[in-house]
Amino acid sequence: METETITIKDNHVNGISFPSDRIMLDLKDLKKVYPTPKGDYVVLEHLNLQILKEEFVTIIGHSGCGKTTMLSMIAGLNPISGGDIAVLGNPIQGPGPDRGVIFQAPSLMPWMTALQNVLLGVNRVFPHASKAQRKDIAKYYLHKVGLDGAFDKKANELSQGMQQRVGIARAFAIKPKVLLLDEPFGMLDSLTRGELQDILIEIWNKEKITAVMITHDVDEAIFLADRVVMMTSGPRAKIGDVLPIKFERPRTRKSVLEHEDYYKYRKHLIDFLEH
Amino acid sequence: MKQSVTVNKTQELKLAGAAKAALSKFKVKSPKFDLKTFLRKVIVPLASILLFIGLWHIGAKALFNIEADYKIQKALTDQGQAAANAMAACIASGDISCQPNTLPSPAQVWESFNTLIADHKVISADKLAFKEKTAALNEKRISEGKDPITYTGRPSFVDQIFTSLKTVFAGFLLAFFIAVPIGIIIGLSDTLRNAFNWLIQVFKPVSPVVWLLLVFMIVKTMTKDSNSDSAFIISFISVGLCAMWATLVNTAMGVSSVDKDYINVAKVLKLGPLQKVFKVILPSSLPLIFTGLRITLSVAWMVLIAIELLAQSPGLGSFVWEEFQNGANDSNSKIIVAMFIIGIIGFLLDRIMLTIQNMVSFNKNATA
Ligand SMILES: Nc1ncnc2c1ncn2[C@@H]1O[C@H](COP(=O)(O)OP(=O)(O)O)[C@@H](O)[C@H]1O
Numbered sequence: 001m002e003t004e005t006i007t008i009k010d011n012h013v014n015g016i017s018f019p020s021d022r023i024m025l026d027l028k029d030l031k032k033v034y035p036t037p038k039g040d041y042v043v044l045e046h047l048n049l050q051i052l053k054e055e056f057v058t059i060i061g062h063s064g065c066g067k068t069t070m071l072s073m074i075a076g077l078n079p080i081s082g083g084d085i086a087v088l089g090n091p092i093q094g095p096g097p098d099r100g101v102i103f104q105a106p107s108l109m110p111w112m113t114a115l116q117n118v119l120l121g122v123n124r125v126f127p128h129a130s131k132a133q134r135k136d137i138a139k140y141y142l143h144k145v146g147l148d149g150a151f152d153k154k155a156n157e158l159s160q161g162m163q164q165r166v167g168i169a170r171a172f173a174i175k176p177k178v179l180l181l182d183e184p185f186g187m188l189d190s191l192t193r194g195e196l197q198d199i200l201i202e203i204w205n206k207e208k209i210t211a212v213m214i215t216h217d218v219d220e221a222i223f224l225a226d227r228v229v230m231m232t233s234g235p236r237a238k239i240g241d242v243l244p245i246k247f248e249r250p251r252t253r254k255s256v257l258e259h260e261d262y263y264k265y266r267k268h269l270i271d272f273l274e275h
Numbered sequence: 276m277k278q279s280v281t282v283n284k285t286q287e288l289k290l291a292g293a294a295k296a297a298l299s300k301f302k303v304k305s306p307k308f309d310l311k312t313f314l315r316k317v318i319v320p321l322a323s324i325l326l327f328i329g330l331w332h333i334g335a336k337a338l339f340n341i342e343a344d345y346k347i348q349k350a351l352t353d354q355g356q357a358a359a360n361a362m363a364a365c366i367a368s369g370d371i372s373c374q375p376n377t378l379p380s381p382a383q384v385w386e387s388f389n390t391l392i393a394d395h396k397v398i399s400a401d402k403l404a405f406k407e408k409t410a411a412l413n414e415k416r417i418s419e420g421k422d423p424i425t426y427t428g429r430p431s432f433v434d435q436i437f438t439s440l441k442t443v444f445a446g447f448l449l450a451f452f453i454a455v456p457i458g459i460i461i462g463l464s465d466t467l468r469n470a471f472n473w474l475i476q477v478f479k480p481v482s483p484v485v486w487l488l489l490v491f492m493i494v495k496t497m498t499k500d501s502n503s504d505s506a507f508i509i510s511f512i513s514v515g516l517c518a519m520w521a522t523l524v525n526t527a528m529g530v531s532s533v534d535k536d537y538i539n540v541a542k543v544l545k546l547g548p549l550q551k552v553f554k555v556i557l558p559s560s561l562p563l564i565f566t567g568l569r570i571t572l573s574v575a576w577m578v579l580i581a582i583e584l585l586a587q588s589p590g591l592g593s594f595v596w597e598e599f600q601n602g603a604n605d606s607n608s609k610i611i612v613a614m615f616i617i618g619i620i621g622f623l624l625d626r627i628m629l630t631i632q633n634m635v636s637f638n639k640n641a642t643a
């Protein structure tokens with residue numbers, strides 16, 4: 001396991017860099033300023049974070065500290081005020097399908113069916129594939145998220161949980177280099193949330209797409225992540241601490257909960273948040 | 276009087292039947308018989324219709340009496356007691372030469388409605404006969420390159436309805452083809468929206484009459500040496516120009532206020548501008564566009580009557596105006612018939628638009 005070589009200390013804040021060929025996403029001295037009527041508001045400053053290929057990183061931090069701001073900057077949907085963001089060494093230029101996003105609200109086009117919603121992206125990303133091939137790709141991912149019977153259901157006829165499943169299928173189907181998730185299960189009840197976590201991790205185990213996921217649920221953060229990144233409270237938020245989670249993959253919820261280190265990790269995160 | 280009462284009854288029965296048919300449409304959800312809903316959805320509306328007709332009948336009768344008393348009084352002062360008695364007798368006998376001219380009763384209106392239908396049948400038969408008679412001749416004329424002979428007789432009430440519908444439809448299409456594309460374009464660009472906002476705000480409240488005059492100035496000159504039907508052109512263009520604003524404003528609003536999440540999805544997928552417009556922006560603004568179109572159609576129908584009346588173009592508007600100027604004894608009741616027909620058609624047009632709107636609306640809960 002590559003994470004085993006990383007200790008909490010040596011990856012701390014502006015610490016040692018990883019070898020560049022292992023880095024998927026590199027945030028360097030990132031800064032974000034929102035102009036407000038009462039003067040500029042510096043949300044993020046001196047934020048440094050490197051995310052490796054095939055890594056699943058979860059981000060926790062207090063509400064309003066700038067997590068969404070950071071993620072939307074990586075997605076290219078929010079302009080950068082300073083520093084830079086690179087994917088595989090190339091600075092990003094606005095949004096693009098190499099960085100798939102799963103938003104907090106499912107954001108499906110309600111006038112389209114589940115299949116059409118997934119196809120919207122697939123058609124864009126695989127323009128040279130035949131129509132049947134593209135349909136197969138979309139159907140494959142809908143199948144993976146357990147929506148076999150709902151291909152032709154209108155998005156607005158699906159429950160929140162089902163809609164978010166389509167959201168997951170849509171994001172994976174465009175085969176992005178990086179998957180960005182902003183509290184994707186925040187609006188769901190705990191039962192549905194658990195189901196979707198399982199689905200997400202199952203697909204992810206297969207595809208190993210570098211993932212950055214914001215969550216406010218400590219257990220979710222531990223269950224899914226290779227590393228949990230903790231952000232300091234704003235203004236001028238940056239990375240406060242990074243906690244590698246050394247559970248084996250594939251993981252099951254049961255094995256994680258029963259692991260002797262689980263409560264150690266959990267305590268570490270809660271201690272950080274309570275300070 | 277007795278006769279009028281029976282007429283009144285059948286009319287009520289017919290209305291009741293129509294109301295029931297209309298109401299049964301709303302009863303889709305619970306096929307089970309439910310006394311409370313039945314009461315609320317059938318009996319109460321029915322009672323309100325009966326009450327309306329009853330009040331109308333009483334009111335019309337009161338106005339009739341005032342007018343009759345005045346007539347008798349006038350005969351008395353002008354020509355003496357004998358003339359007054361004769362007038363009273365004449366009014367009581369129902370002779371049309373001396374009937375007071377006032378708000379017609381429901382029964383009279385029903386009678387006029389039947390008269391108009393009968394009149395339509397006569398004219399239709401006439402037209403058909405004319406067509407048969409000239410069929411051979413027209414064929415010959417067409418083969419010789421001459422214009423065929425057309426029927427130029429008086430249009431029936433039903434013909435007028437169809438003329439009005441044709442005009443309103445043409446006006447609506449014009450509004451559609453002007454307002455929707457322009458609405459989309461200005462909706463997409465903040466700059467254009469700001470630039471055109473004053474124009475919309477200034478022209479939106481302009482009265483139909485002024486539009487008509489403006490269109491008249493232009494069309495009159497443009498059709499000077501063509502023999503096209505300029506009254507029709509003038510009225511449908513005016514209708515379109517009056518009615519298009521709601522669609523323009525709603526389309527621009529719908530396009531400019533697309534949910535940010537959808538726009539973000541489009542951005543992440545890097546959809547091209549055309550795909551973005553046709554796959555994301557337009558579908559998401561369809562409900563608002565249709566709300567606009569629905570308002571446009573009802574405004575178009577409302578101003579159409581006034582515009583036809585002023586432009587002297589055939590249709591329900593000129594029917595009403597001609598009847599008013601005509602002043603025949605049943606003119607008033609014909610005007611009331613036209614009023615109901617206009618109202619009912621307006622209602623039906625709105626229902627059609629509402630149905631289409633619900634069909635295209637993806638957010639069914641919001642409009643149901
Ligand atoms: N467009 C904006 N303009 C001004 N301030 C903003 C804007 N978006 C977010 N903020 C502010 O930036 C801070 C961080 O917001 P956000 O990134 O949404 O936090 P989080 O996702 O961690 O809860 C908050 O204080 C918020 O009020």
Ligand SMILES: [Mg+2]
Nearest residue numbers: 067068069182
């Ligand atoms: Mg947030």
